[in-house]
Amino acid sequence: MTMDLTFLGTGSAYPSPGRGASALVLRTEGECWLFDCGEGTQTQIMKSQLRASEYRSWGPAVPVGPHDITVNRVLVPPGRITKVFISHLHGDHLFGLPGLLCTVSLQTSPGPPPGPGPPPGPGPPHLPRLDIYGPPGLRKYLRVSLVHELETLPDQSPPEGQLSCEVTAACGPLHPQEQQGRSVPLDVSSDCYLLFEDKRFVVKAFRLFHRIPSFGFCVQEQDRPGRLNTELLKKLGLHPGPLYGRLKAGEAVTLEDGRVLLSSDAMEKPVPGRKICIFGDCSSVVGEGPLKVCQGADILVHEATLADEQQEKAVDHGHSTPRMAAAVARACGARRLVLYHFSQRYKPSALQRDGDDDDVLTLRRQAEDALQGSAVDVTLAEDFLTLEIPLKR
Amino acid sequence: MTMDLTFLGTGSAYPSPGRGASALVLRTEGECWLFDCGEGTQTQIMKSQLRASEYRSWGPAVPVGPHDITVNRVLVPPGRITKVFISHLHGDHLFGLPGLLCTVSLQTSPGPPPGPGPPPGPGPPHLPRLDIYGPPGLRKYLRVSLVHELETLPDQSPPEGQLSCEVTAACGPLHPQEQQGRSVPLDVSSDCYLLFEDKRFVVKAFRLFHRIPSFGFCVQEQDRPGRLNTELLKKLGLHPGPLYGRLKAGEAVTLEDGRVLLSSDAMEKPVPGRKICIFGDCSSVVGEGPLKVCQGADILVHEATLADEQQEKAVDHGHSTPRMAAAVARACGARRLVLYHFSQRYKPSALQRDGDDDDVLTLRRQAEDALQGSAVDVTLAEDFLTLEIPLKR
Numbered sequence: 001m002t003m004d005l006t007f008l009g010t011g012s013a014y015p016s017p018g019r020g021a022s023a024l025v026l027r028t029e030g031e032c033w034l035f036d037c038g039e040g041t042q043t044q045i046m047k048s049q050l051r052a053s054e055y056r057s058w059g060p061a062v063p064v065g066p067h068d069i070t071v072n073r074v075l076v077p078p079g080r081i082t083k084v085f086i087s088h089l090h091g092d093h094l095f096g097l098p099g100l101l102c103t104v105s106l107q108t109s110p111g112p113p114p115g116p117g118p119p120p121g122p123g124p125p126h127l128p129r130l131d132i133y134g135p136p137g138l139r140k141y142l143r144v145s146l147v148h149e150l151e152t153l154p155d156q157s158p159p160e161g162q163l164s165c166e167v168t169a170a171c172g173p174l175h176p177q178e179q180q181g182r183s184v185p186l187d188v189s190s191d192c193y194l195l196f197e198d199k200r201f202v203v204k205a206f207r208l209f210h211r212i213p214s215f216g217f218c219v220q221e222q223d224r225p226g227r228l229n230t231e232l233l234k235k236l237g238l239h240p241g242p243l244y245g246r247l248k249a250g251e252a253v254t255l256e257d258g259r260v261l262l263s264s265d266a267m268e269k270p271v272p273g274r275k276i277c278i279f280g281d282c283s284s285v286v287g288e289g290p291l292k293v294c295q296g297a298d299i300l301v302h303e304a305t306l307a308d309e310q311q312e313k314a315v316d317h318g319h320s321t322p323r324m325a326a327a328v329a330r331a332c333g334a335r336r337l338v339l340y341h342f343s344q345r346y347k348p349s350a351l352q353r354d355g356d357d358d359d360v361l362t363l364r365r366q367a368e369d370a371l372q373g374s375a376v377d378v379t380l381a382e383d384f385l386t387l388e389i390p391l392k393r
Numbered sequence: 394m395t396m397d398l399t400f401l402g403t404g405s406a407y408p409s410p411g412r413g414a415s416a417l418v419l420r421t422e423g424e425c426w427l428f429d430c431g432e433g434t435q436t437q438i439m440k441s442q443l444r445a446s447e448y449r450s451w452g453p454a455v456p457v458g459p460h461d462i463t464v465n466r467v468l469v470p471p472g473r474i475t476k477v478f479i480s481h482l483h484g485d486h487l488f489g490l491p492g493l494l495c496t497v498s499l500q501t502s503p504g505p506p507p508g509p510g511p512p513p514g515p516g517p518p519h520l521p522r523l524d525i526y527g528p529p530g531l532r533k534y535l536r537v538s539l540v541h542e543l544e545t546l547p548d549q550s551p552p553e554g555q556l557s558c559e560v561t562a563a564c565g566p567l568h569p570q571e572q573q574g575r576s577v578p579l580d581v582s583s584d585c586y587l588l589f590e591d592k593r594f595v596v597k598a599f600r601l602f603h604r605i606p607s608f609g610f611c612v613q614e615q616d617r618p619g620r621l622n623t624e625l626l627k628k629l630g631l632h633p634g635p636l637y638g639r640l641k642a643g644e645a646v647t648l649e650d651g652r653v654l655l656s657s658d659a660m661e662k663p664v665p666g667r668k669i670c671i672f673g674d675c676s677s678v679v680g681e682g683p684l685k686v687c688q689g690a691d692i693l694v695h696e697a698t699l700a701d702e703q704q705e706k707a708v709d710h711g712h713s714t715p716r717m718a719a720a721v722a723r724a725c726g727a728r729r730l731v732l733y734h735f736s737q738r739y740k741p742s743a744l745q746r747d748g749d750d751d752d753v754l755t756l757r758r759q760a761e762d763a764l765q766g767s768a769v770d771v772t773l774a775e776d777f778l779t780l781e782i783p784l785k786r
């Protein structure tokens with residue numbers, strides 16, 4: 001199964017024409033999961049869909065590291081987004097979500113073709129579900145932001161002719177398109193939050209230290225059992241049928257010549273699942289959960305807002321430098337460290353000019369220096385960079 | 394005094410790479426006033442500041458009408474925005490405001506140079522004031538959106554280790570950077586809201602019919618009394634001094650030869666103020682206020698979301714067509730009608746391709762057809778179009 005990671009925004013603090021605000025998409029067959037959704041994310045998604053000839057993209061021109069696998073442009077249809085994970089409630093990770101939800105709703109509605117406004121009529125039963133995971137406060141933020149979206153007020157005149165002042169109701173009750181959510185408690189033994197688990201993935205969240213509560217996410221693909229080695233079975237004279245099922249179920253089978261074939265001998269090796277860890281803004285981790293759950297990450301995405309020389313300032317603001325990110329990657333034994341969430345002073349390489357003081361390549365070098373002697377590769381994320389996540393070596 | 398109007402976004406429903414969501418800037422000497430603030434407005438502002446060589450702009454390539462005055466690119470420093478007017482609480486007019494306020498705060502803060510995060514420390518006393526006018530609900534929306542901005546939580550761990558569910562407090566109390574606001578009652582006799590008045594301007598709001606309460610704004614420049622005709626005075630032998638002051642104050646003055654000079658003869662003609670009217674989303678006006686207050690508008694900015702053929706659908710969604718907009722402009726005796734808020738199906742002329750069904754120039758033609766026999770000029774707005782507002786003829 002192919003998996004890839006696309007960066008839609010790699011800037012900190014605010015979106016700029018050179019770097020969007022934080023957002024990245026993990027794409028697996030048939031589904032897109034969005035991690036953070038800064039202002040302008042839906043526009044970045046649209047840009048990623050335009051043909052290169054129509055849109056002059058800034059990146060990726062230089063940024064990939066020596067061992068990068070693939071860089072290309074993927075299609076992320078907003079209607080394909082099935083899960084959204086919000087690391088924390090700072091605007092540069094959040095302010096694009098209400099607009100994205102409106103657009104997803106327009107695109108997935110079974111009603112009239114997308115027009116200028118949201119379609120009338122009932123929503124929830126017809127719409128595909130989109131799960132949103134995030135910190136306390138996110139639900140209220142969305143309800144208040146969307147209070148006037150997707151519904152029509154019968155009364156066109158505000159109460160008592162007031163132009164300002166009163167607050168709109170609707171904070172407690174469900175939004176018309178909202179289903180009942182749930183709280184996820186911290187699992188004390190693992191120091192993590194189990195967000196969900198299905199046949200393909202386990203997704204956990206862990207705590208980070210920032211200015212406000214911040215989280216990281218670990219997406220662990222489930223190991224897949226090896227397939228039946230049908231070539232071997234045919235050589236042994238076994239043909240598809242109930243015996244195959246017993247071998248798959250782990251039973252041993254007696255062949256016609258009396259030999260016993262163990263299930264483990266009839267199966268190819270299991271395929272170990274991949275692990276992708278995405279850190280929200282942080283100057284350090286909280287507790288033991290983060291490093292434990294991220295052990296052996298195939299890709300560890302970590303912020304590097306400022307250069308090592310500005311570590312004190314970075315930490316004051318709850319942020320990290322390349323050296324700090326590298327230390328986390330090393331402690332986790334990650335295969336690849338991807339840096340993102342750069343201060344807007346670090347222009348994308350394609351926009352870099354002679355005489356610019358700050359060079360984003362410095363950030364990569366600092367991480368690489370800190371990782372000397374380790375097996376961790378370093379990649380600089382750029383807007384619209386896509387990284388394929390290969391199967392385990 | 395020069396005045397101009399710059400469109401930062403001219404699309405409806407959502408921002409796209411071709412058309413930003415609604416936002417326009419009225420610029421007078423020293424101040425910028427923002428009307429609506431869809432998602433991505435701050436990025437549009439930044440794009441408007443980039444040199445043309447650095448940013449490939451889509452527009453304005455074709456859109457201007459036969460009598461347009463000036464098209465150019467203006468600088469809109471976010472820190473210069475002193476007033477924001479929000480027509481209604483749909484996301485395509487609103488979702489860019491929290492992010493813009495964060496950026497304005499970063500740029501105007503007297504603290505450390507703009508870094509990756511908001512500066513710590515107290516804000517209000519040092520910051521220039523920015524007034525925000527809008528419908529009920531706007532204040533709550535901003536408080537909830539900005540609850541985590543511009544302040545640091547001492548407690549990094551959410552209550553009881555919950556990752557989701559609880560709502561954040563802070564809805565009633567003032568935001569740390571907020572000053573007490575006020576309500577503006579409808580003035581029943583004029584059927585308008587007087588938002589403010591100073592020596593230079595009177596700004597009023599009026600009611601529109603949309604799916605939710607929506608407003609339009611009328612910016613009326615104050616008439617300026619004519620200056621003293623100093624040339625004439627010198628000819629008459631009068632030199633600068635107390636007599637000048639008396640003439641300015643409206644008094645008559647007796648000359649040495651006994652003749653009486655009236656104040657009105659000593660003054661040049663008064664300069665009539667310009668009037669700019671900006672309509673929010675609407676399918677019609679509410680009450681008599683709108684047409685009364687907009688009489689004689691120099692520029693009337695009106696939405697035209699869909700073409701005349703789709704009037705029924707437009708009205709169903711609370712929107713207008715070119716013909717409907719033209720009828721308003723004609724009823725107001727406006728000098729110039731500027732159309733905007735186009736369905737995203739109407740690509741900017743520069744992005745139009747052979748075979749595209751929908752051509753934005755159709756919208757202009759429909760308005761022009763409806764205005765035949767009138768003196769109203771028609772302009773199609775495009776992102777980054779700037780219109781100079783000339784002094785009254």
Ligand SMILES: [Zn+2]
Pocket residue numbers: 012013022090092093281341
């Ligand atoms: Zn951030």
Ligand SMILES: [Zn+2]
Pocket residue numbers: 088090210281
């Ligand atoms: Zn943050």
Ligand SMILES: [Zn+2]
Pocket residue numbers: 405406415483485486674734
């Ligand atoms: Zn609109």
Ligand SMILES: [Zn+2]
Pocket residue numbers: 481483603674
């Ligand atoms: Zn609207």
